[in-house]
Amino acid sequence: MIPPSSGPTHTVVQKAKVRSGPSPSSRAVGFMVPGQHVGVLETMKKDGHLRARVGPGEWISERTAMGSTLLAPYAPHAQAYTVVATATVRKKMSTKSKWIREIEAGTTVVVLEEAHTDGHHRGKIGVD
Secondary structure, eight states: OOOTTSOOOEEEOSOEEEESSSSTTSOEEEEEOTTOEEOOOEEEEETTEEEEEEETTEEEEEEOTTOOBOEEEOOTTOEEEEOSSOEEEESSSSTTSOEEEEEOTTOEEEESEEEEETTEEEEEOSOO
16 A cells, blocks of 8 residues: 555554545455555545545545544554453553543554553654
8 A cells, every 4th residue: 555656654653443534434345454554645624524645546644623633644664453451541641640531351452652640651653
């Protein structure tokens, strides 16, 4: 999905549906998985989503209308992990920071940065 003349610009951080056009309701043509690297050729806002063209007739959401980040700036050393038990996502590294959502066991995530805080091993999985 990366044009031969360019390199990767982004890393997929959550499973993303690839669609044939910029509309989030365009025909599905495939999926991208966490850890894949892509070259974003252009972006546009469409129906509340920030959409990214990654190839001819291949569009994915960089950020969904609900605010979920699917693409992060290129992170060549990011590791993909499978969540083994329900995990809590928080706004910041601290276990006391604002609760965002839960991630179900079996979900694959890309960890962009790791740290130890409040006695916990923490991983940054989004850009904000």
